[in-house]
Amino acid sequence: MGENLPRVPGAQLHSSHSPIRTLRAKMVLLGSSGVGKSSLALRFVKDEFKSASPTVGCAYLTRVVHLSDVTLRFEIWDTAGQEKYHSITPLYYRGAHVALVVYDISKRETFARAQMWLNELQKQYIQGSTVMWLIGNKTDLNQERQVSVQEGRALASDKGLLFTETSALSGNQTTELLLALAHRVYEGVGAQQGGLSEWSVTAQAELHHRERFNPVASCCKVGP
Amino acid sequence: MEEEGQRAAVSWDNSTLAPVDRLRSDRAESPTPGLVEGTEPGAGQKSAMFVHAQSFEDLTGETEEEAQTDAELDKSEGESAEDLKVLVSEKAIEDQCNSISTESRSKEEDVSSEAWRSHRKHVFVLSEAGKPIYTRYGTEEALSSTMGVMMALVSFVEAEKNIIRSIHADGCKVVFLTKSPLVLVGVSRTCQSDKELLRELQYIYYQIVSLLTLTQLNHIFQHKQNYDLRRLLAGSEYLTDNLLHRLDRDPGLLLSAVTCLPLASSARDVVSSSLQAAKAKNLVFSILLAGDRLVTLVRKKEQFLHHIDLHLVFNLVGSSSSFREGEGWTPICLPKFNTAGFFHAHISYLEPASELCLILVSTDREDFFNMSDCKQRFLERLSKRSAYQALKEALKSPTYTVAQVGIPELRHFLYKSKSSGLYTSPEFPIMYQSDEEQERLMGLYQDLHSCLHHPSRPLRSFYRCSEAENLFAWVTSGFELYLCFSPLATKALAVSAVNKLLKWIRKEEDRLFILSPLTY
Numbered sequence: 100m101g102e103n104l105p106r107v108p109g110a111q112l113h114s115s116h117s118p119i120r121t122l123r124a125k126m127v128l129l130g131s132s133g134v135g136k137s138s139l140a141l142r143f144v145k146d147e148f149k150s151a152s153p154t155v156g157c158a159y160l161t162r163v164v165h166l167s168d169v170t171l172r173f174e175i176w177d178t179a180g181q182e183k184y185h186s187i188t189p190l191y192y193r194g195a196h197v198a199l200v201v202y203d204i205s206k207r208e209t210f211a212r213a214q215m216w217l218n219e220l221q222k223q224y225i226q227g228s229t230v231m232w233l234i235g236n237k238t239d240l241n242q243e244r245q246v247s248v249q250e251g252r253a254l255a256s257d258k259g260l261l262f263t264e265t266s267a268l269s270g271n272q273t274t275e276l277l278l279a280l281a282h283r284v285y286e287g288v289g290a291q292q293g294g295l296s297e298w299s300v301t302a303q304a305e306l307h308h309r310e311r312f313n314p315v316a317s318c319c320k321v322g323p
Numbered sequence: 324m325e326e327e328g329q330r331a332a333v334s335w336d337n338s339t340l341a342p343v344d345r346l347r348s349d350r351a352e353s354p355t356p357g358l359v360e361g362t363e364p365g366a367g368q369k370s371a372m373f374v375h376a377q378s379f380e381d382l383t384g385e386t387e388e389e390a391q392t393d394a395e396l397d398k399s400e401g402e403s404a405e406d407l408k409v410l411v412s413e414k415a416i417e418d419q420c421n422s423i424s425t426e427s428r429s430k431e432e433d434v435s436s437e438a439w440r441s442h443r444k445h446v447f448v449l450s451e452a453g454k455p456i457y458t459r460y461g462t463e464e465a466l467s468s469t470m471g472v473m474m475a476l477v478s479f480v481e482a483e484k485n486i487i488r489s490i491h492a493d494g495c496k497v498v499f500l501t502k503s504p505l506v507l508v509g510v511s512r513t514c515q516s517d518k519e520l521l522r523e524l525q526y527i528y529y530q531i532v533s534l535l536t537l538t539q540l541n542h543i544f545q546h547k548q549n550y551d552l553r554r555l556l557a558g559s560e561y562l563t564d565n566l567l568h569r570l571d572r573d574p575g576l577l578l579s580a581v582t583c584l585p586l587a588s589s590a591r592d593v594v595s596s597s598l599q600a601a602k603a604k605n606l607v608f609s610i611l612l613a614g615d616r617l618v619t620l621v622r623k624k625e626q627f628l629h630h631i632d633l634h635l636v637f638n639l640v641g642s643s644s645s646f647r648e649g650e651g652w653t654p655i656c657l658p659k660f661n662t663a664g665f666f667h668a669h670i671s672y673l674e675p676a677s678e679l680c681l682i683l684v685s686t687d688r689e690d691f692f693n694m695s696d697c698k699q700r701f702l703e704r705l706s707k708r709s710a711y712q713a714l715k716e717a718l719k720s721p722t723y724t725v726a727q728v729g730i731p732e733l734r735h736f737l738y739k740s741k742s743s744g745l746y747t748s749p750e751f752p753i754m755y756q757s758d759e760e761q762e763r764l765m766g767l768y769q770d771l772h773s774c775l776h777h778p779s780r781p782l783r784s785f786y787r788c789s790e791a792e793n794l795f796a797w798v799t800s801g802f803e804l805y806l807c808f809s810p811l812a813t814k815a816l817a818v819s820a821v822n823k824l825l826k827w828i829r830k831e832e833d834r835l836f837i838l839s840p841l842t843y
Contacts, residue, residue, distance in 0.1 A: 132558045141648050153558040154645045155670075156653020159691065177649070181558040183535060187654060190688065 121163075121170040122295040124284050127192045129216045130201035131209040132180030135236040138267035139201065140177040143277050148268050154179040157191055164281040171281050172298050173197075192220065196288045196295065197230045197280055202251075204235045204264065205243040210250070217258050230283045235264040238271055363801030364828040365740030365747065365836040434461040434469070445510040446527060446567060449474055451503060452549045457527075457560065459567055463553060473508050477501060489517045500524040504544035505531065513766065516773040523570045526631065529658045530566050533635045534559055537662035565642040569634075571762055573615070577772055578739045578803065579630050580746040581637075584616040586717045588833035593710035595619040595841045601701035602843040603693045607666065608684040609701075613718055615641060617745075617837070618679065624842045629659030630744050636668070640680050646670045650698075652691045655684075669694035673702060678718055722750040728827045730820045732812035734792065737768060737805040738828055740836065747828065747835040764792075768805050771796040775803070786814050797821060 128136040137151045137158065144160045158177040163170060176191040178184065192198055198220055202213040213233065220231060233255040235246060248264060255262035261283070265272040288295060432439050439461055447466070448457035453474035455463035463470075477499060480487040490497040498520040500507040507524040532540065535555060543550050575581050586594075598609045598621045607626055611618040615637055622628060635657070645651060654665035667688045673679040681701070683694040705711045725733055728749070735755065739746035755764050767789070774782050775798045784797045793808040795817040806824070808817060832838065 137645065137648070144648070149644075149648075151648075152561070152642070152644045155639065155643050155651055156655075156668075158645055158649040158651050159695070160649035175649075179558075179653075183555040183557075183559070184654075187688065 119165075119168065119170050121172055121298040122285070123298045124171050124173050124196045124281075124288075124295055125176070125194060126173050126197040126199065126280070127176045127178065127195040128199045128201060129178055129188065129192065129220070130180055130199075130234075131203070131206075131212040132182075134180065134201045134203040134206070134209050135267045136180065136199075136201050137177050139199070139234070139236060139265065139273065140175050142267050142270060142273040143173070143175060146270065146274065148270070153181060156184060156187070162277070164277060166281055166285060169285055171285060171295075173277075173281075189223075192223065195229060196284050197232070198224075199232050199234055199280075201234045201236050202246065203237050203240075204246045204251075205237055205240040207245040210235075210246045210254075214254065217254075217260075221258065228288065230280065230287055231258075231260040232276075232280065233258075233260050233262045234276070235262075236267055238264050238266040239268045361742045361801070363740050363742065363799075364825060364832045365738070365743055365745055365838075366801070367743040367745075367836075367838055367840055432461045434465045441512075443512050444567075444571075445508075446524070446563075447473065447508040447510075448527065448531065449506050449508070450544065450548075450550070450552060451506060452544075454549055454551060456505065456531075456552045456556065457563055459564065473499075474506060477506055489520075496520060498524065500528065502528050504540055513769075515766075515769055516777070518776070518778055519769060519773050523567075526566060526570060526576065526634070527563060529631055530563055530635060530638070531556065532658040532662055533632075533639075533656045534562070536656040536665060537658070538664070562638060562642055566635075566638050569638060572765060573634075574737050574748055574765065574768065575615075575630075575637075575746065576634055577765070577769060578737060578746050580739045580744050581617050581630060581633055582615075582746050582748065583835060583837055584613040584618050584717055584721055585723060585831075585834050586618065587713060588838065590710040590713035590717070591619060591837065592839065593708050594705060594714060595621060595837075595839075597701055597704040597708070597710075599841045599843060600704060601697040603685070603690070603697050605685045605687040605690050606683060606694070606697060606843065607686060608682070609697075610636065610682040610684070612637065612640060612680045612682065613678045613721060616721060618714065619837060619841075621841045621843060626660075628657070632657035632659045636682060640670060640682065646680065647672060647675075650691075650695055652694075654688065657684075667691075667694075669698065671698060678721075679714070725749040725752060728824060730823055732809045732816060733806060733820055733824075734809055735764065735807040736824065737803075738824070739803040741801055741803065743836060743838075745836050764807065767792070767794055767807070771805055786817060793817065795821075 128140060130136055132153060137154050138148060140158065140160050141147055141149065141151070144162045154177060156179055160175045160177060162173045162175065164173060165171075176195070178188050178191050200213050200216045200220070202209040217231070217233070220229075224231070233251060235248070235251045251264065252262050261279075263272055263276050263279075265276055267273060284295070442460050444459070446457070446459045447455070447470060449455055449470045451474070453467075453471045455467050455470045457463065458466050476490075477487055486501065487499050489499065494512055496509075496511045496515075496517065498509040498511070498517050500509075500521055505528060507528055509520045509524050511520055540552075543552070543555075570576050594611065598611060598619060601609070607623045608628055609621045610628075610633070611620070617633075620628065620633075636655070639655065640646065649671075651668070651670035653668055653670065655668045656662065656665050660666075665688070666684045666686060667690060669681075669683040669685065669691065671681055673681060681698055683697055685694055687693075705714075725735055728736075734752050735749060737746060737748045751761055751764070755761050771785055771787070771794060774785050775796055782796075783799075785795070787794045788810070791810065793810055793812045795804075795806045795808065795814075797804045802825075804821065804824070806817060806820060808820075812820075828835065
């Protein structure tokens with residue numbers, strides 16, 4: 100899977116260009132409990148699958164994606180789907196550059212819930228400031244499908260968002276999704292003045308250290 | 324605080340200066356059972372880490388907590404009010420998607436079956452309107468009429484201006500705990516006393532409060548008496564399940580104490596001072612765990628953590644794999660500290676496959692990056708020291724064998740230092756390796772505990788011969804001790820063992836206990 104994501108060891112290799120900037124992009128995963136948000140996040144970060152226990156509160160993970168002329172550092176907020184945490188989720192989607200609304204294609208009610216999340220998000224956002232993506236997860240459960248591809252696509256186009264079906268279990272479409280997100284967010288949001296803030300370059304060495312050992316942990320201060 | 328920090332530094336720099344020497348000057352070499360609280364082996368040297376750590380009665384008495392909820396209270400109340408607004412505004416949404424199932428509980432069990440009836444201990448939680456909230460076995464839906472009957476019993480007795488406490492019938496005890504707006508009912512076939520069962524129900528109550536806060540619970544039921552609380556607890560039932568499992572297995576919950584990772588005090592002091600140095604404005608508690616064992620705990624001055632709250636944290640961390648991938652950030656109410664508001668806990672493992680889990684408890688819900696930064700500073704500081712290596716080394720032997728104590732016929736023991744709220748216990752010997760045997764031994768300890776803490780006739784010591792083992796329990800103002808001997812042991816041997824064991828614990832106390840807890 101990894102070959103789709105060119106791993107550039109560092110900006111210095113691109114000596115012919117000006118140093119590649121690292122931009123921070125805040126990503127939030129929303130959706131019902133048990134639709135696979137954490138599993139998607141784990142695919143994004145480590146390209147692994149583990150069966151997970153329900154997320155408690157929120158989990159924070161990071162993933163660096165290298166594009167040809169920029170490096171994006173996704174700061175992923177994987178929220179808990181449980182209703183008791185609903186009241187704190189605005190903390191996480193506030194100011195997000197990427198919002199992924201996830202449902203489970205084998206559970207109709209999660210699709211209804213996804214629509215509610217979209218309505219809630221759209222109250223908050225001005226078009227263009229956030230890349231919103233509707234994701235039908237668990238294509239590995241195609242036999243038990245309750246929400247058709249057409250329905251998903253129709254909802255997405257109705258709301259003016261992008262749509263993908265994935266399987267965090269098999270890894271189907273997850274890497275492609277992450278790359279597509281990176282391009283979108285850079286072209287859409289990053290191009291705007293002050294769209295994405297730059298990530299401190301001095302921490303670069305440390306970042307690589309972490310990428311080898313623990314791509315998950317992060318120490319990122321607010322501000323540059 | 325300054326002084327504590329310095330002392331830690333001193334013992335680090337001159338590691339030849341064994342902390343034992345330092346202790347010997349002001350501590351009796353051979354502690355006698357008559358020794359007073361605060362000087363028993365394992366007693367902390369400065370202040371205790373916990374609130375009223377010595378008292379088992381804490382759980383049944385409800386007097387203390389008001390005192391320590393100060394400025395934070397107002398703030399967190401403000402916050403939870405804010406949260407509530409959101410919650411209420413969601414009511415509209417709720418109705419649209421009532422179909423969201425509480426699925427995925429593998430508790431499908433026929434509640435009319437004999438198997439269901441014969442479980443040793445049932446726990447039910449219901450609302451005052453009689454709506455099912457939780458059952459340990461089976462599904463809540465199937466039990467709505469049973470729970471209705473339970474509520475009827477409670478209300479019937481209440482109508483007479485009385486309170487139902489328990490029903491004893493046919494080898495079964497039914498214990499009631501009314502904690503408005505919740506009612507908890509325990510049905511047990513074990514020989515635990517009512518008081519022990521109540522203690523367990525209290526834990527379950529606090530588990531629920533820690534997820535929602537009491538303020539929110541009250542608010543919800545004031546607005547809608549027949550609210551289905553399972554909606555809000557959906558996805559967290561496993562925490563209650565695990566807590567009940569722990570109540571059967573974990574001596575810490577029985578003793579109202581926690582146990583520490585055995586670690587040389589020089590190393591522990593460095594870990595503690597590194598944690599102490601990584602402070603932040605809103606940071607209240609920093610807790611480092613190794614599995615179910617405490618490595619160290621640093622707290623804000625004047626703020627104490629109650630052992631119940633700590634056990635709830637242990638339960639949260641131990642029950643969930645979600646902190647393994649990435650950094651967790653979650654609201655958590657520590658009910659013994661303040662039932663009204665949430666703290667916000669940053670929970671993460673020090674290294675991906677490590678047992679070491681760091682919990683940073685802040686008062687500010689926007690504090691994630693500050694806490695993340697604290698963790699990083701702690702790690703950077705710690706990894707430069709050799710103590711980190713010592714700590715990792717200690718993880719390989721998180722326990723010790725009873726053979727090390729060198730008392731013939733002694734199989735196992737629990738020792739709790741009352742003033743520090745810490746206990747120590749060797750690993751289970753071979754004959755208690757199976758789950759059933761461990762639970763049976765815990766059951767025996769629970770029995771002894773009940774006798775020592777009997778509400779009207781408490782005992783100071785107790786010797787009991789049973790078929791498979793002989794047991795001895797002793798409580799003084801300083802410690803509680805429970806010993807398990809082989810059936811060949813005699814009472815005289817047991818009594819002499821106490822002194823020998825106390826001497827051994829005194830000798831090992833700086834490794835087995837946290838003697839110098841730090842504050843920021």
